Amino acid sequence: MQIVYFPYLHLIDRDEVSFGDVKVWNFDRVGRDYIKDTDLRDHIGKLLQSNVQNEKPLGDIGVLSIGKTDFREFNDDEFRLVDEVRLIMFLGFLSRNNVNLDGENSGHWVATSENFTFAIQNFNPKSMSISQQNGFIIRKLDGGYKLGELKFHAPPFVPEPLRFSLDGELLTKLLDVKKSNITFVKRIMRATDLMFEAYFNNPHLSINARALLMCTSFEVLLNLPESGQRKEFKEITRTLTCIGSKQKIRYTSIRRRTPGWEWEVAPVKVMWADKFYTLRNKIIHGAKVKPSDFMFRNKYSHFDIAPKFFVLFVKKLLNEKIGKNYFNDDLTWDCVDTENGPYSYFAYHDSSIGRRLSRISTDS
Numbered sequence: 015m016q017i018v019y020f021p022y023l024h025l026i027d028r029d030e031v032s033f034g035d036v037k038v039w040n041f042d043r044v045g046r047d048y049i050k051d052t053d054l055r056d057h058i059g060k061l062l063q064s065n066v067q068n069e070k071p072l073g074d075i076g077v078l079s080i081g082k083t084d085f086r087e088f089n090d091d092e093f094r095l096v097d098e099v100r101l102i103m104f105l106g107f108l109s110r111n112n113v114n115l116d117g118e119n120s121g122h123w124v125a126t127s128e129n130f131t132f133a134i135q136n137f138n139p140k141s142m143s144i145s146q147q148n149g150f151i152i153r154k155l156d157g158g159y160k161l162g163e164l165k166f167h168a169p170p171f172v173p174e175p176l177r178f179s180l181d182g183e184l185l186t187k188l189l190d191v192k193k194s195n196i197t198f199v200k201r202i203m204r205a206t207d208l209m210f211e212a213y214f215n216n217p218h219l220s221i222n223a224r225a226l227l228m229c230t231s232f233e234v235l236l237n238l239p240e241s242g243q244r245k246e247f248k249e250i251t252r253t254l255t256c257i258g259s260k261q262k263i264r265y266t267s268i269r270r271r272t273p274g275w276e277w278e279v280a281p282v283k284v285m286w287a288d289k290f291y292t293l294r295n296k297i298i299h300g301a302k303v304k305p306s307d308f309m310f311r312n313k314y315s316h317f318d319i320a321p322k323f324f325v326l327f328v329k330k331l332l333n334e335k336i337g338k339n340y341f342n343d344d345l346t347w348d349c350v351d352t353e354n355g356p357y358s359y360f361a362y363h364d365s366s367i368g369r370r371l372s373r374i375s376t377d378s
Contacts, residue, residue, distance in 0.1 A: 015085040016136050017058060018096055021065040022129045022168060023076040023103075026178050031076070033189075036099050038076040048083045057139045058085075060161050064144070065133075067168040078132065087136075096132060101206045102188070104130040104213075105328070106180030113322045113362045121173070126215040128172045171215045183366045184329065184341075191335045198335060202328060205235035209324055212317075221308065222297050228320045229294040235327055244291040251287040251323070252280070254330040255345060259283070268292050282347045286323070286360075290316050314359050322362050341365055 020038065025031075030039035039048055041062055049055035063071040078099065080092050088096065104127065112124050137144070144164050145157035156164075192199040212219075212227035233243065236250050259281040266275045267288050278288070289310055296303050308316055322345055329341035342365035349358045 016087045017085055018078045018132055018134050020076040020132050021072055022172050024178055025074045025076050028178050033099055035081050036095055037079045041075050041077050042073050054139050064164055065166045100130050101203050102185060104210050105206050106185045108321055109181035109184050109325045110179050113325045114364055116359055122176050124173055125175045126173055127210050127213045128215055187332050195335055205231045225293055226297055247291050248284050248287045252284050255283050256281040286310055319360050322360055
C-alpha cells in the first residue's frame with residue numbers, strides 16, 4: 015500500500031481541503047472518517063508519528079486522497095494531479111498570507127515551500143518493517159528498521175505557521191478559467207513551480223539560484239520574448255500594475271554602451287522591475303554581484319518583493335481571461351516609522367479582503 019502526505023502542512027483547525035476529486039485531509043481530525051479499519055488506521059497513525067520535531071510527533075498532517083481512500087499506488091496521471099495540488103495550495107497560501115504580511119512578527123504566519131512538499135511512503139499494514147529512500151543523483155535506500163524506530167526529523171528551518179488558509183477566490187477563478195483555457199493555467203502552474211523552487215527556507219539554497227528561479231518564473235508567467243526581456247518586463251509591469259500611477263522616480267538603469275547607464279523616470283514598480291531583472295542579467299553574464307544588488311533601494315529584499323509581484327501578475331492576467339477587473343489588488347510603496355527608524359516597503363492591498371468584510375457586514 016502507499017500513502018502520500020504533507021508532513022509540514024499544519025492543517026491546524028481544518029478538516030480537509032478539497033479540489034474536486036482530490037482531497038487533503040487532516041489525519042488527527044478526520045482519520046476515523048476516512049479509515050474505518052481500526053488496524054489500518056492505527057498502523058498509518060504510527061507511520062505518520064515517525065515524523066517528528068525535537069522528538070515530538072508532528073500533528074495535523076495532511077493526507078492526500080484521489081477518489082476512494084484506499085491507499086493504492088498512484089499512477090503517473092494521478093501523481094501529476096498530486097503535483098498540481100501541491101502548487102495550487104502553495105499559490106493559494108502565498109496569496110492569502112505571505113504577500114499580505116509585513117513586519118517583525120510576520121514570520122509566525124508565513125509558510126515556505128517545505129510546508130507544501132509531500133512524502134511518499136510504501137507500507138505493508140501486516141508488517142512493522144519500514145525503510146526510506148532518498149537522493150536524486152544517487153538514490154540511497156535505508157532499510158531494516160521497524161515502525162517506531164526510524165524517525166523523520168523536521169529540519170529546524172521549516173516554518174510552523176499559526177494559520178492555514180488559502181485564497182479561495184483566486185483558486186476558484188483559476189480552476190474556472192482552466193475549463194476554457196487549460197494552456198493558460200498550465201503556464202501559471204509552470205511559473206508557480208519555478209517560484210516554488212526558489213521559495214525554500216533552506217539556507218543552503220544558493221542566493222543566485224533563488225534570483226534566477228524567481229526571474230524565470232516571471233519569464234514563463236508573462237511569456238517574455240527571447241530578446242529584450244528586461245524592457246518587456248518593465249513594460250508589462252507598467253501596463254498591468256501602474257494604471258493611474260502619478261508618482262514617478264528618477265533612477266539610473268544599466269546599459270551596455272558607454273557610460274554604462276542612463277537616467278530613467280518611471281513609477282517605483284517599474285524601477286523595481288528594472289533593478290530585479292538587472293540582477294538576473296548580472297548573474298547570467300558573470301558580472302560582479304554585490305550584496306546590495308539583492309536589495310531594492312538598499313533596504314528591501316528582492317526575495318520579499320518578487321512573490322508579491324508574482325501574485326499580483328497572476329490576478330491581473332486572470333482578469334484578462336475573465337474579461338473584467340474581478341481582482342483589484344494593488345501594490346504601493348509605503349513608509350512606516352519603526353523603533354529603528356523609517357521603513358519603506360511594497361504594501362500589498364488584497365481586494366478580496368474588502369469583499370469578505372462587506373459580506374460579513376451584510377450578514378450581520
